[in-house]
Amino acid sequence: MSSTINPEVGCPTFGGHFAPYIQLQKDGGKLRKLYKDVGYATYASTGDIYGLFFEKGCRLLRSRGALAYITSNSWLRARYGERLREYFDRRHTPLRLIDMGKDVFDAVVDASVLVLRSGGKAEPFPGVDIDRIHDAVEFPPPAPQWAEVRPNRTEPWSILTNVEWRVMEKMKANGTPLKD
Structure with missing residues (x-):
């Protein structure tokens, strides 16, 4: 990240x-x-340095500035991603999540792209899991192929359709949780 950014003014976007x-x-x-x-x-x-990059990038943004990073998708569900998910949930406004899955880049990790706006609080927002789309031709995929992410403090982030979210809510309300 550039050391020429004036921290008093901030940066409008990182992309x-x-x-x-x-x-x-x-x-x-x-x-x-x-x-x-x-x-x-x-x-x-036990986390990865990209979590700190997310936070530093957010700190450098102007109010309502935007940030987009391509990182591993591990933070979406891993225990070490809890603080990062809570940070986004309480302090920023995620706008889009693309879970690109594996074999996208010459990397060992599964990739994702998160776009967020500085400030605010997370609300449900559009997300797409590329691995779940058959015959994906366009990138990004057209709107009908997107589902929804519902941030909830430190809880893992999932990209689910409305039907899948209703099933998850019923399972949480009526099911017996499995222990770690």
Whole structure:
């Protein structure tokens, strides 16, 4: 990220950025130790540095500025992504999520693209899981192929249709949760 950005003014947008995928515990935990007490709300000792990139990018944005990052999609469901999901839920407005799945780039990880606006609070927003679309020809896919993400504090993020959300709500209300 550019060091020429005036923090008093902020940046209107960051876009198309591949945030690095480096586990904080790699290399004897050097990055984990380096960032532990720096003040990142999204810090998780077992997480990846792209979570901190998300937070730093959001801090650099102007009010209502937009950010779009391509990262691993692991934070959507992993325990180490809880703080990042809560950060987005309480402080920002996610606008679109594209879960691109595997084999998109020459990378070992499954990729996703999150577009968000700084400030506000998360509300349900459009998302699409490319792996669930058969014969995907257009990118991004047309609107009828998009479903919805419903952020809920630290809960994992899922991209589901309205019917699938109703089933999930019934299961949560009437089912017996499985233990870890």
